[in-house]
Amino acid sequence: MSTPNGVSAMGTGSGVLVLADVTRVHGRGPTAVHALRGVSLTVGAGELVAVMGPSGSGKSTLLNLAGGLDHATAGMVAVEDMDLDALSAAQLAAVRRRHVGYVFQDLNLIPALTAAENVSLPLELDGATACIARRQAREALAEVGLLELVDRFPDDMSGGQQQRVAIARALVGDRRLILADEPTGALDSETGEEVLRLLRARCDAGAAGLLVTHEARHAGWADRVVFLRDGAVVDETAYAVTPQAIATSS
Amino acid sequence: MAIRQGLLALLDEGPAYGYALKTLFEERTGGTWPLNIGQVYTTLGRLERDGLVESAGQTEAGHPLYALTAAGREEVSAWFSAPVPRERAERDELAIKLALAITAPGVDVRALVQVQRSESMRVLQELTRLKANADSEGDAAWLLVVDRLIFDAEAELRWLDHCESRVVRLAAARKKHRSAAAGTRVSTR
Ligand SMILES: Nc1ncnc2c1ncn2[C@@H]1O[C@H](COP(=O)(O)OP(=O)(O)O)[C@@H](O)[C@H]1O
Numbered sequence: 001m002s003t004p005n006g007v008s009a010m011g012t013g014s015g016v017l018v019l020a021d022v023t024r025v026h027g028r029g030p031t032a033v034h035a036l037r038g039v040s041l042t043v044g045a046g047e048l049v050a051v052m053g054p055s056g057s058g059k060s061t062l063l064n065l066a067g068g069l070d071h072a073t074a075g076m077v078a079v080e081d082m083d084l085d086a087l088s089a090a091q092l093a094a095v096r097r098r099h100v101g102y103v104f105q106d107l108n109l110i111p112a113l114t115a116a117e118n119v120s121l122p123l124e125l126d127g128a129t130a131c132i133a134r135r136q137a138r139e140a141l142a143e144v145g146l147l148e149l150v151d152r153f154p155d156d157m158s159g160g161q162q163q164r165v166a167i168a169r170a171l172v173g174d175r176r177l178i179l180a181d182e183p184t185g186a187l188d189s190e191t192g193e194e195v196l197r198l199l200r201a202r203c204d205a206g207a208a209g210l211l212v213t214h215e216a217r218h219a220g221w222a223d224r225v226v227f228l229r230d231g232a233v234v235d236e237t238a239y240a241v242t243p244q245a246i247a248t249s250s
Numbered sequence: 251m252a253i254r255q256g257l258l259a260l261l262d263e264g265p266a267y268g269y270a271l272k273t274l275f276e277e278r279t280g281g282t283w284p285l286n287i288g289q290v291y292t293t294l295g296r297l298e299r300d301g302l303v304e305s306a307g308q309t310e311a312g313h314p315l316y317a318l319t320a321a322g323r324e325e326v327s328a329w330f331s332a333p334v335p336r337e338r339a340e341r342d343e344l345a346i347k348l349a350l351a352i353t354a355p356g357v358d359v360r361a362l363v364q365v366q367r368s369e370s371m372r373v374l375q376e377l378t379r380l381k382a383n384a385d386s387e388g389d390a391a392w393l394l395v396v397d398r399l400i401f402d403a404e405a406e407l408r409w410l411d412h413c414e415s416r417v418v419r420l421a422a423a424r425k426k427h428r429s430a431a432a433g434t435r436v437s438t439r
């Protein structure tokens with residue numbers, strides 16, 4: 001029943017994110033932990049892929065490797081055709097800033113900065129002029145429906161609004177790879193759904209998205225759901241339209 | 251449907267007579283689906299007609315025994331390896347199948363759970379796609395119905411996670427128990 005690792009139907013061209021036979025071992029000797037064992041996965045432009053699996057199955061490790069925040073013990077991780085292991089530290093940092101957007105459960109918003117400043121900060125750190133950074137930040141905040149709140153401070157916003165600021169920060173500029181680890185955290189179900197709609201919309205607009213979640217309802221927004229168990233891919237669903245199935249399910 | 255498959259699964263473990271099957275079925279599914287004996291005999295009759303079951307002599311007390319044919323054995327392994335279609339109204343079939351699988355010898359319950367999980371996830375993806383493409387105001391009433399189906403599928407997926415973790419725990423406990431037993435034997439030698 002298990003899907004052979006690495007068989008991810010991809011259409012034409014290579015993916016925005018490619019993991020080829022990736023293994024990650026923490027520690028060594030008898031206490032070594034195999035967090036990932038030979039995982040292969042490709043996420044193409046316009047595609048949202050969800051990763052599900054029990055706690056400890058390697059989901060966060062997978063996401064950290066995809067974002068260049070951690071290094072594979074073996075195998076290859078490539079973002080936009082760049083092999084992350086072959087990059088210098090400075091090049092890797094540039095890939096992380098320009099190509100990859102991260103949405104984590106812990107939002108990491110800076111309380112002393114307004115919504116707009118929180119979103120434009122990474123652009124300015126990357127050398128954009130204040131004017132351009134501010135304009136792009138407003139665009140990103142508009143995309144998540146927060147145009148009216150650009151000058152608010154995080155503490156004066158609801159949890160859902162703060163989460164949307166964090167998403168705007170991940171989307172700002174032209175990030176082609178969006179990585180999200182349990183991005184709906186403690187949000188209520190309506191607000192959580194809004195977050196998924198935003199991710200979905202950005203992928204429909206051409207980004208590649210990789211979403212880690214334990215909520216099946218959220219994984220339902222993905223084109224493909226990959227199931228991890230003990231660090232290996234055990235199964236994968238593809239989205240396929242069968243209208244008849246819907247008609248008879250009600 | 252589920253009774254038919256359930257009886258076949260029980261007969262896969264060896265020949266049995268009607269009343270014993272009724273009792274076994276009820277025991278193995280936690281008494282959640284009581285059967286009446288007439289239902290059992292009607293079902294056995296149909297299974298015999300369909301070539302899945304054949305008569306296999308009788309017990310000492312004279313009860314007619316039934317056994318699986320080769321076709322019947324094939325049907326059982328197909329049932330355990332295929333998902334219960336998410337669309338089918340008779341959802342209890344899944345619960346019955348898992349209850350039997352947990353105690354049946356030689357069934358890979360985690361694989362069974364995963365096959366079902368993929369099936370339910372696929373339907374959840376389809377439903378979500380319907381919802382994503384709907385007009386949130388014009389289709390408000392219909393969207394509530396879609397949501398209901400989505401929450402339903404989600405509940406099933408959560409239940410499957412729960413079943414899997416229980417199976418893993420049970421297996422670990424059995425292993426521990428076995429090695430403990432082996433340990434005692436060694437020490438008494
Ligand atoms: N820095 C680390 N050092 C040692 N073990 C780790 C480290 N990070 C993760 N692990 C182990 O790797 C496995 C996978 O972890 P993780 O990717 O966080 O799983 P998940 O996100 O699916 O819960 C777990 O067994 C975890 O304990």
Ligand SMILES: [Mg+2]
Pocket residue numbers: 059060061
């Ligand atoms: Mg994690």
